[in-house]
Amino acid sequence: MKHVWFLAWQSLRFNRLQSVIVIIGLAVPLYLPLTVNGLVARYQSGLLQRAATTPLVAGGLGSRFDLVLHALYFRGKVPRLLRMADVEAVRDTGYAAPIPLYVRYTARRAPIVGTTLDYFTFRRLRLARGEPLLELGDCVLGAEVAASLKLAPGDRLMTDPENVFDIAGSYPVKLRVMGILAATGTPDDAVVFVDLKTAWLGDGLAHGHSDVTGTNVDESVVLNRASTNVTANAALVEFTEVTTQTLSTFHFHGDPAEFPVSAVILAAKDEKSATLLRGRYQGPEATAQILASRSVVEELLGLVFRIKRFFDANAVLVGVATALFLLLVVLLSLRLRRPEMETLFRLGCARGLMAKRVAAELLAVGAVSLALALLGCTATMALVSLW
Numbered sequence: 001m002k003h004v005w006f007l008a009w010q011s012l013r014f015n016r017l018q019s020v021i022v023i024i025g026l027a028v029p030l031y032l033p034l035t036v037n038g039l040v041a042r043y044q045s046g047l048l049q050r051a052a053t054t055p056l057v058a059g060g061l062g063s064r065f066d067l068v069l070h071a072l073y074f075r076g077k078v079p080r081l082l083r084m085a086d087v088e089a090v091r092d093t094g095y096a097a098p099i100p101l102y103v104r105y106t107a108r109r110a111p112i113v114g115t116t117l118d119y120f121t122f123r124r125l126r127l128a129r130g131e132p133l134l135e136l137g138d139c140v141l142g143a144e145v146a147a148s149l150k151l152a153p154g155d156r157l158m159t160d161p162e163n164v165f166d167i168a169g170s171y172p173v174k175l176r177v178m179g180i181l182a183a184t185g186t187p188d189d190a191v192v193f194v195d196l197k198t199a200w201l202g203d204g205l206a207h208g209h210s211d212v213t214g215t216n217v218d219e220s221v222v223l224n225r226a227s228t229n230v231t232a233n234a235a236l237v238e239f240t241e242v243t244t245q246t247l248s249t250f251h252f253h254g255d256p257a258e259f260p261v262s263a264v265i266l267a268a269k270d271e272k273s274a275t276l277l278r279g280r281y282q283g284p285e286a287t288a289q290i291l292a293s294r295s296v297v298e299e300l301l302g303l304v305f306r307i308k309r310f311f312d313a314n315a316v317l318v319g320v321a322t323a324l325f326l327l328l329v330v331l332l333s334l335r336l337r338r339p340e341m342e343t344l345f346r347l348g349c350a351r352g353l354m355a356k357r358v359a360a361e362l363l364a365v366g367a368v369s370l371a372l373a374l375l376g377c378t379a380t381m382a383l384v385s386l387w
Contacts, residue, residue, distance in 0.1 A: 011361060019365065022329060026369035027376070029322045033315040034377045039384065040308060044301055050186065051293040053123075056266035056274055058082070058090065058098070058281070058290045067289070068296040071263035073187045074103045074111040078262050085257040086288055087264055093280065095273035096266040102199045103262050106160045107175065110145045111191045114199025122267055123188060129153055130179025133195050136250060137242030139175040143183035144190045151177050156241075157192065159202060173201045174241035197252075200259055201242075205252055266290065330358070 012019045050072050057071040060080025070078050082100075090098045099122055102114035117133065119125075130153030133140060141151060151157060159172045175194065183189055242250060268274035281290045 009364070011357070012364060018333075022326070022365050023369050023372065026322065026326065026366065027372040029315075029318050030370060030373035031376045032318075033312070034373055035380050036308075036311060036315075038377055038381055042381070042384075047297050047301065048294065051297040054265055054293045056096065056268055056277070056290055057293055058086075058264040058266055058288055059262070061287070061289055064289070064291055064296050065300055067263060068291060068293050068300075070103065071101060071265060072293060072297075074101075074113055074191050077104075081260040081262055082264065082288060083257060084259045084261060087261055088257070090264065090266065090277070093277060095277040096268040099265040099267065100196060100261040101263045101265065102196055102260060105162070105199070105202045107139075107157050107192050108149055108160065110142075110149070112139075112159060112199060113191045113193050114196045115193065116196060118267075119193075119265070122265065123184075123186075125184065125188060126182050127179045128182040130177070132179060133193070134178065135242070136195065136197055136201075137173070137176055138178045138198065139192050139194045140179040140181055141177060142181050142189040142191050142193070145192060146180045151180075153177055153179055162202075173198070176242075196259075196261075198242075200252075203260070205254060205259060330362070 051068075054072055057068060059067040059071065059078050060082055062079030066076050067078055070076050084100070087098045087100045090096060097118065099116060099118045101119075103111055105112045113119075120132070127140070128143065130140070139157060141149075141157075146152070149157070155177045157175045157177055159175065161172050175192070175198070181188065181193075266274075266277065268277060278290045278292075281288055
């Protein structure tokens with residue numbers, strides 16, 4: 001076999017261009033299914049792991065998929081909102097500790113997640129730099145957001161307006177960056193966390209007003225000035241930034257029990273409590289729904305894998321076509337190399353040796369193609385992880 005491999009190597013070296021073309025032609029059909037299956041397996045593992053750490057989520061009636069993706073990944077919008085009264089109703093059952101979420105606005109395209117400090121304990125999030133949420137208007141950034149936006153504790157971050165043409169809408173809020181969270185490799189790295197009250201600022205549920213009683217005041221905002229009272233007109237601008245000087249002027253309007261919540265994460269005490277809690281929110285009279293995240297994610301993945309079967313079948317057909325083309329190349333190559341083989345036969349080489357040499361060439365080409373495909377697959381997986 002030593003001589004067989006030597007002859008095969010010399011033949012491949014002599015036909016460099018032909019060898020490179022065959023190697024690339026084999027590497028590409030191997031690379032695609034390997035990479036697709038690797039990426040699908042990674043995403044499947046990530047989705048199931050996230051769902052496993054969030055057993056129950058609650059939200060308004062509507063699409064189960066939208067609610068679970070919204071609660072776990074902060075993407076999309078839920079068809080119906082809950083109220084803080086619904087959150088307290090769950091808390092009163094004693095079966096689970098509710099963690100409310102309000103995800104509606106963005107800051108430079110990063111989702112703003114309004115929640116409570118219990119969320120950081122539930123997800124085991126820790127600060128890499130800075131301080132936690134302390135006051136109205138504070139925010140902490142996920143590691144990915146902080147890196148992409150190049151922000152650090154002490155910087156300011158403006159929320160994105162929902163509609164730039166809505167001049168009657170509430171103004172964007174300028175947030176104070178208090179801290180940067182340590183990277184976790186989860187969707188928490190790509191969002192901006194604020195307190196629920198800060199999230200409600202965008203809805204206009206709370207605002208502050210300028211001091212119009214001083215002497216350095218724009219008189220255009222003053223409707224009437226008397227010795228004991230100053231009345232401002234509609235030109236008085238609401239604050240878009242909460243500062244130490246203006247914090248005391250901010251106040252909420254309306255009943256806090258009616259304030260909106262887009263989803264609720266439920267940390268049930270045990271499996272029995274989770275079952276009893278879900279039973280309370282079933283039936284035609286239910287005003288909310290409680291879902292088991294893992295079962296919904298598995299159902300969603302089942303729909304995705306139905307499509308994946310089509311790509312798997314396509315990969316098999318491409319593999320068969322590639323094998324047939326490789327067989328054609330080998331047969332044509334043998335026909336072109338017939339004078340070479342006749343010369344070797346006359347020198348005393350056995351016909352079995354020629355068959356072994358061709359097999360060695362194919363094995364060498366296949367091994368190099370597989371190595372290139374695996375290398376490309378590994379590189380792609382690493383790049384996807386960095387993104």
